[in-house]
Amino acid sequence: MVSPAIALAFIPFLLTVLIKYRYYILLFYRAVLVRRLQDLITGRSREDRAFQYVFTHALPGNAESILDTFDHWCTKIEYLSNIGPKKGKVLDRLIGDMAPKTVLELGTHCGYAAVRIARLLELGARLYTVEMDEENGRIAEKIIRLAGFDDDTVELINGHSEDVIPQFRERFGVDHIDFVFMDHWKRCYLRDLQLLEESGLIGKGSIILADNVIFPGAPHFLRYIKSSGLYQYRIHRATLEYFPGIRDGMAELTYMGTT
Numbered sequence: 001m002v003s004p005a006i007a008l009a010f011i012p013f014l015l016t017v018l019i020k021y022r023y024y025i026l027l028f029y030r031a032v033l034v035r036r037l038q039d040l041i042t043g044r045s046r047e048d049r050a051f052q053y054v055f056t057h058a059l060p061g062n063a064e065s066i067l068d069t070f071d072h073w074c075t076k077i078e079y080l081s082n083i084g085p086k087k088g089k090v091l092d093r094l095i096g097d098m099a100p101k102t103v104l105e106l107g108t109h110c111g112y113a114a115v116r117i118a119r120l121l122e123l124g125a126r127l128y129t130v131e132m133d134e135e136n137g138r139i140a141e142k143i144i145r146l147a148g149f150d151d152d153t154v155e156l157i158n159g160h161s162e163d164v165i166p167q168f169r170e171r172f173g174v175d176h177i178d179f180v181f182m183d184h185w186k187r188c189y190l191r192d193l194q195l196l197e198e199s200g201l202i203g204k205g206s207i208i209l210a211d212n213v214i215f216p217g218a219p220h221f222l223r224y225i226k227s228s229g230l231y232q233y234r235i236h237r238a239t240l241e242y243f244p245g246i247r248d249g250m251a252e253l254t255y256m257g258t259t
């Protein structure tokens, strides 16, 4: 039996832990507990619930309205790991400045960032977005088409990045990717960056923007870009999407390779 005195001594420790990690506890609550509970109550996936909400609240054919509705859902109703409006502005600026002809997104999820990118593409430019989860892919396809983007502007590829990147050139007739947005599982970042290098799909001046390099974090990827000598890079300090209390960042790399 633990004596009351010892139990009491633990209270300050417990309080310190709770205060220090309050945002992470809140994230766990919103992203895991609420999600599980809603899955049980509604019998539908979180992505499907988000889609139903966007479908019934956003203006079809209006990308801004679709993004705003998603942001409202993620802030007020349930958590989704879209890039979100704050980090989304960095993405917007880079796409706007570069005016890329060919963009690759790794990790489509529900299509939020795909819509964000597509709305800024110039005529004739194309976004390829890769999603390994079929259900997410189906939802993203509906969102992208709801926003008014056809297959010529946004091509959704259902598959694993590790399989898609090596086949990319042959399958899609693409020789060069100007801009890559990495937002899939963080453990895949380094391998996929190296696959992009080996395939010759990225060349001198290609930009790679990698989300969540601080939280959940991609330490091997960061070590590689610092040590390889192949990239100029900067970290855009930010907070986790829809979570101001958790520090995060995006890595912007410019490939300095020879091709």
Ligand SMILES: C[S@@+](CC[C@H](N)C(=O)[O-])C[C@H]1O[C@@H](n2cnc3c(N)ncnc32)[C@H](O)[C@@H]1O
Pocket (backbone or CB within 6 Å): 081, 082, 083, 084, 106, 107, 108, 109, 110, 111, 112, 113, 114, 130, 131, 132, 133, 136, 159, 160, 161, 162, 183, 184, 185, 188
């Ligand atoms: C953080 S979400 C992407 C959010 C999206 N970029 C946005 O901002 O709207 C990550 C997604 O990547 C997908 N994913 C993870 N690893 C992948 C891989 N290796 N290849 C393809 N998709 C992957 C997951 O299924 C998930 O839907």
